[in-house]
Amino acid sequence: MAEETIFSKILRKEIPADIVYEDDRVTAFRDINPKAPTHILIIPNYNIPTANDATEKDEAVLGHLVVVAGKIAKQEGIDEKGYRLIINCNRDGGQEVYHLHMHLLGGRPLGRMIV
Ligand code: DGP
Numbered sequence: 001m002a003e004e005t006i007f008s009k010i011l012r013k014e015i016p017a018d019i020v021y022e023d024d025r026v027t028a029f030r031d032i033n034p035k036a037p038t039h040i041l042i043i044p045n046y047n048i049p050t051a052n053d054a055t056e057k058d059e060a061v062l063g064h065l066v067v068v069a070g071k072i073a074k075q076e077g078i079d080e081k082g083y084r085l086i087i088n089c090n091r092d093g094g095q096e097v098y099h100l101h102m103h104l105l106g107g108r109p110l111g112r113m114i115v
Contacts (some may be wrong), residue, residue: 002047002048002049002053002098002099003047003049003098004047005047005097005098005099006097007041007043007047007097007099007101008047008099010027010029011027011043011045017029017030018030020040020072020075020076021042021068021071021072021075023068024045025044025045025060025061025064026042026043026044026045026061026064026065026068027042027043027045028040028041028042028043028068028072028104029041031103035105036105036106036107036108036110037106037107037108038073038076038078038083038104038105038106038107039103039104039105040072040076040103040104041101041102041103041104042065042068042069042072042101042102042104043065043099043100043101043102044058044061044062044065044099044100045061046061047098047099047100048099048100049098049099049100050089050090050095050098050100051087051089051100052089052090053100054100065102066085066102069083069085069102069104072104073104073106076106076107078106078107081106082106083104083105083106083107083110084103084104084105084106084110085102085103085104085105086102086103086105087100087101087102087103088103
């Protein structure tokens with residue numbers, strides 16, 4: 001079984017988070033250290049540590065992350081202007097929390113890439 005992270009505690013509501021969306025498969029909450037006016041993390045409700053650990057059984061939930069990202073972007077009023085979705089993997093990818101998550105960033109022009 002994957003190791004616990006701070007995100008497991010957020011899922012169990014043991015520590016506070018500004019949750020903007022939740023259903024039976026995924027949960028979304030505002031990043032504690034926002035890099036843009038809208039910076040939301042969307043996570044599966046169970047721990048897949050990194051993109052390397054994703055398997056065929058995770059395909060539905062991983063696809064759902066993107067569908068939910070679109071819904072939240074609309075909710076945040078950034079869908080028309082646009083936004084960026086990022087999944088970091090391991091050290092070179094800048095991953096800090098080993099519970100796979102998708103960053104939804106928007107609310108300002110982000111440039112062509114974040115480096
Ligand atoms: P990453 O580098 O892709 O692993 O991003 C992890 C993000 O998680 C980082 O932008 C900060 C955010 N984060 C870390 N701890 C917490 C927390 O306790 N609460 C919230 N809301 N966000 C957190």
